[in-house]
Amino acid sequence: MSQSDRTPRVRLVDVARAAGVSKTTVSDALNGAGRLPAATREHVQKVARALGYRPNATARLLRAGHTRLLGLAAREYVETPWVYADLAYFSQIVTATTQAALAHGYGVVLLPTYGPDDCWLDIPLDGVFVIDPVEGDPMVRDFLAAGVPVVADRRALAEVPVETREAGRWVDFDYGAAVRQVLDHLEAAGAERIAVVAGATTACFHQQSVRAYHEWCAERGREPRIACLPAPGVEHTLQAVTELLAAPAPPDALFTLVELSPPLLLDTIRRLGRSVPGDLLLVCTTEDSAACYTDPPISTLSFLPGETAQAAVDLLVDRLEGREGDPGHLFSADFRVRASSAVPERRGARRG
Amino acid sequence: MSQSDRTPRVRLVDVARAAGVSKTTVSDALNGAGRLPAATREHVQKVARALGYRPNATARLLRAGHTRLLGLAAREYVETPWVYADLAYFSQIVTATTQAALAHGYGVVLLPTYGPDDCWLDIPLDGVFVIDPVEGDPMVRDFLAAGVPVVADRRALAEVPVETREAGRWVDFDYGAAVRQVLDHLEAAGAERIAVVAGATTACFHQQSVRAYHEWCAERGREPRIACLPAPGVEHTLQAVTELLAAPAPPDALFTLVELSPPLLLDTIRRLGRSVPGDLLLVCTTEDSAACYTDPPISTLSFLPGETAQAAVDLLVDRLEGREGDPGHLFSADFRVRASSAVPERRGARRG
DNA sequence: CCCTTGTGCAGGAACGTTCCTTCACGAATA
DNA sequence: TATTCGTGAAGGAACGTTCCTGCACAAGGG
Structure with missing residues (x-):
């Protein structure tokens, strides 16, 4: 039937x-x-x-002229169907976006990142939050061309035709500065061979982070030690860590840029016969709160998904409801120093 | 302006x-x-x-008579605004639902769980997936009354007026059987004092699990050792574990029903001076894949969020597109025995 | 008694599409 | 030459609301 x-x-x-x-x-x-x-x-x-x-909800919306629906898209892995919530960062973005949207009386639609051209335009949205737009992102372009306000980053908005740009708002992060802050901290704590584990995505977070690391190393004449994962996945990450630590003249500090369970990382490092922070200083980029319950607690770098999402929704809603508001918002990372990267006693306070 | x-x-x-x-x-x-x-x-x-x-997307939808939009609501904590993705289970439900929906050409709307009465009816949906409906859930009732197909559990559908029930489909889980399976396994491995950490929510998962534990203990004349958390949160969970293990005649097996980072739990247990599985057998209810990368790997009980979501979407789409299909689907939990609850050498294979 | 004012409600346009029906016209056929 | 047929395109209803406009009637004031 x-x-x-x-x-x-x-x-x-x-x-x-x-x-x-x-x-x-x-x-x-x-x-x-x-x-x-x-x-x-x-x-x-x-x-x-x-x-x-x-x-009938649809008929009301047609009359009303708005849908009170906000789209959310994570563009990091555009080619794959959907991976939002596998990573704590996206997971928290989703939660925070939804909470913020509901507080303003809006619902949230999880958008497809692939599919037939323009397929997202069939969804009745008042505004869209695009995380990690790719270069020349068609989604950003299409929505703005359709007159649907978008929050993305400044680079993405700059790529769009001027006449449609007015509806765009931005949230930006200075990933490079955050990475340098961590590296400076590790250096100050006495680290001489800082290794980095990075992902291999198109996301500007990764690109900017890796570039910043290379520049930081070049400025000091240090040799970069970086492992770029072939694919996301716990086993790849642990494998990369194992290889880094097995190298001759192994690193005395480790800085992970990819999402990984902090207690699991600690466990792995110990199994490799190293102690934290005695043999190895450790800083994790993570949104996992487990980091502060380990022994020792682990220093973390957070990109504040909650705050970012809140700001994005506020920006969108301001625009939608005709308030002037800010054109965008620049965030700084939240770097929490904990025992895993504190200056170990037996090293002395600082080099030199 | x-x-x-x-x-x-x-x-x-x-x-x-x-x-x-x-x-x-x-x-x-x-x-x-x-x-x-x-x-x-x-x-x-x-x-x-x-x-x-x-x-105009809305106008097309009005003409088309459908919206190709599916709602998703987790009702476990109805009183709080939104907590979906804080827990790996919900996070994976969201991901899997979205993936499955997209595969059928549907989008997903994250629904508010509170707000002015009937506020969810203003959202143009073709169908809804309600996870963990509360007793006499108004959301289930309203959507079915409005003729919007719903997937929930059988109990929730049974509470609804007969004439609106036809549009309901169900996905069910026998939580009690899963819990008994784990308890039997631990008993077979020699555990005599099995402690359980449970949440304190209205979710039928928790209610059924705790009841099953009590019944299982009663059948054997064992004294239940259960810690019910006052509130969700890592610190409460760790606190509960600490108290359980500090008791006189401490447990020789621990079974957690609440989401907690497995490596962190392992770390905590060790800090309390117990070894796994030597002193304490361990089984975690979790969706965190980190469980199989710890040393020893941790036995897990999973409620298959991915499969559940996939089935829910299939059921909904079958109904929406006029195919007869099944009225529902009953799932069994996925219990993976790993080293953390395997029979330790020095205990002997079995009791008696 | 006529004009105003207010109340209670009906009619119909509008929102922006899609699609069914109709129509005009030129070419082919009887 | 009259009839069919196919093509190209227009007109308008319909989807289900909301809301603007306006009508009929009763009450009140001069």
């Missing part, structure tokens, strides 16, 4: 007919509008309830 | 006027329908592109 076989939903006019009034009266009675005596209002409500009437 | 101040979007009729044709022709030309010579088609497309025309 097909969808149309089912008994069709009861509409406003059906209620009107049953109650012996016009659709105006029904609409007014149900929405608390118009000039109606209580008797009429109650009568209509009773009939509506008896018939099981529920207004 | 208000929203209406902005230059209004260009509509189908605007293109029609500009191209000197009727709206029928424009619609046909753009959608590849109708009988039009290539010349007309191209001309219309060129004009449309020049004007920057994008069809």
Whole structure:
């Protein structure tokens, strides 16, 4: 049987007919509008309830001219169907975006990142938050061309035709500065051979981070020790760590840029016969709160998914509701120094 | 400035006027329908592109009669705004639901779990997946009353008026059986004092699990050792574990029903001076893949969020597209025995 | 008694599409 | 030449609301 076989939903006019009034009266009675005596209002409500009437959401939206729906897309792995929540960062972005949106009375739609061209334009959205847009991102371009406000980063907005740019807002992160902050900290704590584990994605976070690391090393004449993962996955990450630590003249500090369970990393390092922070200083880029419950607690670099999402939604809603508001927001990372990268006693406070 | 101040979007009729044709022709030309010579088609497309025309998604949906949008709601903590992705289970449900939905050409809307009555009915949805519905769940009731197909569990559907029940499909889990399976395994491995860490939510998972534990203990004349967390949070969980292990005649097996980072739990147990599995057998209910990379690897109980979500979406889409399909699907948990609960050498293979 | 004012409600346009029906016209056929 | 047929395109209804406009009627004031 097909969808149309089912008994069709009861509409406003059906209620009107049953109650012996016009659709105006029904609409007014149900929405608390118009000039109606209580008797009429109650009568209509009773009939509506008896018939099981529920207004059609789509029709209301068409009338209203807005949908109170915000799109959310993570573009990091555009080629794969969907990977949002595998990483704590995205997972928290999703949660925070949804919470912020709900607080403003908006719902959130998780957008496809692939599919037939423009397929996302079939979804009725008031605005969109695009995380990690790719270069010349068609999604950003399409939505802005369609007049749908977008929050992305400044680079993505700069790539878009000027005439459509007005509806764009941005949230930016200075990933390079965050990486340098961590490296400076490790250097100050006495580290001389800092190794880095990075992913291999197109995300500007990774690109900027790796570039910053290379520059930082070049400035000091240090040789970069970097492991770029062939693919996401716990086993690849642990494998990379193992190889880094097995090298001749092994690193005395490790800085992971990829999401990995901090207690698991600690466990792995110990199994390789190294102690933290005695033999190896450790800083993890992670959103996993387990980092501060290990022994020793692990220093973390966070890119504040919660704050980012909140700002993105605020920017979008300001724009949607006609408030001027800011054109965007620049964030700084949250670097928490804990025991895993504190200066170990037996090393002395600082070099030199 | 208000929203209406902005230059209004260009509509189908605007293109029609500009191209000197009727709206029928424009619609046909753009959608590849109708009988039009290539010349007309191209001309219309060129004009449309020049004007920057994008069809209005809401209007199309109203015509189409469906929205290709599926709602997703986790009702475990109905009173709080939104907590989906804080837990790996929900996080994976979200990911898997979205992937499955996209594969069928549907988008996913993350639904509010609180808010003004019926507020969810303002969202144009074709179907809804409700995880962990509460007793007499108003969301399930409202959607079914509105004729929107729902996937929930059998109990939730049984509470709904018979005449609206037809649109309901179910995915069920026998949580009690899963818990008994784990307890039997631990008993077979020689455990005599099995402690359990449970949450304190209204979710039927927790209710059924805890009940099963109590029944299992009663059948054997064992005294239950259960810690129910006052609130979600890593520190509460670790605190509960610490207290359980500090008790006189401490447990020789631990079974956690709440989400917790397995390597962190292992680390904590060791800090308390116990070894796994030597002093303490360990089974974690978790979706965290880190469990199999620790030393020793940790036995896990999984409730298969990926499979559950996939089944829910399939059920929904079958119903939406008029296929008969199954009324529901009953799942069994996935219990993976690893070294953390294997029979330790020095204990002997079995009791008795 | 006529004009105003207010109340209670109906009619119908509008939101922006899609698609069914109709129509005009030129070519082919009887 | 009259009839069919196919092609190209226009007109307008429909989707289900909301809301603007306006009508009928009763009450009140001059």
